[in-house]
């Protein structure tokens with residue numbers, strides 16, 4: 001297990017009152033440090049399960065899953081997570097919501113105040129530091145969540161459909177901001193999305209999953225130059241990647257059209 005984040009013959013079975021659910025079957029993934037990996041797949045193929053296992057929030061059933069060679073059994077300190085629902089604390093202002101990450105890891109939040117303000121500035125939220133979540137738009141709330149995930153400077157950032165609930169304009173804006181931050185910090189990012197175009201725009205590689213049971217079907221390297229401006233989405237090369245991924249889903253019987 002030499003890579004930064006590796007899964008080897010990973011299986012995850014949920015046991016409930018009904019029949020067991022084989023959510024992940026023989027998953028092999030090898031992610032290099034600094035890589036941006038996007039995961040796409042139909043509903044129920046195990047994307048969130050995989051991410052929760054990586055976050056140490058869900059135990060695996062068999063195989064291995066390791067971060068820097070160390071089995072993941074509890075949430076690694078070296079990791080930040082962003083979920084689709086922003087999970088902001090309504091009774092705390094923006095700054096204090098970002099500082100939650102320090103408290104979660106048992107650090108002294110006061111020592112992270114300056115860092116939190118820097119991150120909020122980077123995500124154009126300086127004017128909102130003392131506002132409450134209810135005063136923010138959906139895009140702003142998700143920016144706060146990203147700042148929170150980045151606060152302790154983790155090497156690994158796990159993102160589960162973070163922009164899925166946002167309108168397309170805000171989504172494009174946040175994708176561009178995320179790319180900029182990633183280029184500046186070179187964190188390793190695992191990003192789940194339902195959007196093929198989002199995956200191609202952001203990813204160094206796009207990992208395609210299928211369901212029943214959840215499997216990795218294909219991994220496609222995206223060789224588009226960085227930084228990728230919004231206009232890259234209008235190029236023939238970009239369209240080829242999108243078509244290739246759609247074709248794969250068609251072959252898997254996931255797209256009928």
Ligand SMILES: Nc1ncnc2c1ncn2[C@@H]1O[C@H](COP(=O)(O)OP(=O)(O)OP(=O)(O)O)[C@@H](O)[C@H]1O
Pocket residue numbers: 014015016021023041042043044045046047048049050214
């Ligand atoms: N806690 C659980 N107990 C039992 N089964 C579960 C549990 N969580 C998920 N599953 C099942 O595991 C499979 C994978 O679910 P998961 O949420 O990981 O898929 P997903 O690809 O993230 O779906 P979506 O795109 O809709 O969010 C599904 O069949 C789901 O019903």
